[in-house]
Amino acid sequence: MPTYRIAPSILSADFARLGEEVRNVVAAGADIIHFDVMDNHYVPNLTIGPLVCEAIRPHVQVPIDVHLMVKPVDRIIPDFAKASANIITFHPEASEHIDRSLQLIRDNGCRAGLVFNPATPLHYLDHVMDKLDMILIMSVNPGFGGQSFIPEALKKIEAVRKRIDESGRDIMLEVDGGIKIENIAAAARAGADTFVAGSAIFGKPDYKAVIDAMRAQLAQV
Numbered sequence: 001m002p003t004y005r006i007a008p009s010i011l012s013a014d015f016a017r018l019g020e021e022v023r024n025v026v027a028a029g030a031d032i033i034h035f036d037v038m039d040n041h042y043v044p045n046l047t048i049g050p051l052v053c054e055a056i057r058p059h060v061q062v063p064i065d066v067h068l069m070v071k072p073v074d075r076i077i078p079d080f081a082k083a084s085a086n087i088i089t090f091h092p093e094a095s096e097h098i099d100r101s102l103q104l105i106r107d108n109g110c111r112a113g114l115v116f117n118p119a120t121p122l123h124y125l126d127h128v129m130d131k132l133d134m135i136l137i138m139s140v141n142p143g144f145g146g147q148s149f150i151p152e153a154l155k156k157i158e159a160v161r162k163r164i165d166e167s168g169r170d171i172m173l174e175v176d177g178g179i180k181i182e183n184i185a186a187a188a189r190a191g192a193d194t195f196v197a198g199s200a201i202f203g204k205p206d207y208k209a210v211i212d213a214m215r216a217q218l219a220q221v
Ligand SMILES: O=C(CO)[C@@H](O)[C@H](O)COP(=O)(O)O
Pocket: 009, 011, 012, 034, 036, 067, 140, 141, 142, 143, 144, 145, 146, 147, 176, 177, 178, 179, 196, 197, 198, 199, 200
């Protein structure tokens, strides 16, 4: 069985109690904290920045996975590295020089990844596979939590899984958007190994019950 990781998105957490929320979700079994950064320019919403990443860091030992939905991307990368992010991903359309942005993330001591919107072609993977630690497939259009999973994303996950296996490299394949107990197994069967879930976890009273139920689904894949 592959190593499966569950990455709750704090976008759906109670921001007034964020420290407690991240502690609780890690105690409930989260492997990664997914941190959505939106700039009201690349996406039509505005969220949180490096100060908040730095503020939650002492509360959790697990990796913080920063999903940048900002344009341009390079200026903010060193700030997130200083704020103790572990993984930083960005959308290729938001960078003028994709290879440079990936290298900048790694030079700042973080793991680097590219994010693909539902309609973004996979050719952006050409020539940069050796600089990737994560590939993130969006199963909703970026900008908001609580949207419905777009089934077409499964084909894309399958295609990326093939490319990762052919590369022989250890690259995490993350899926983000509308992941729930009911569809997590389908995403895993398509080849995903890391599952972002915001509203499915933070919207529920018992985080451990949801994460356990997700793991039970994954155990049957
Ligand atoms: O990046 C994004 C949205 O742009 C996500 O990380 C969402 O925050 C996931 O939320 P759910 O779809 O799981 O509610």
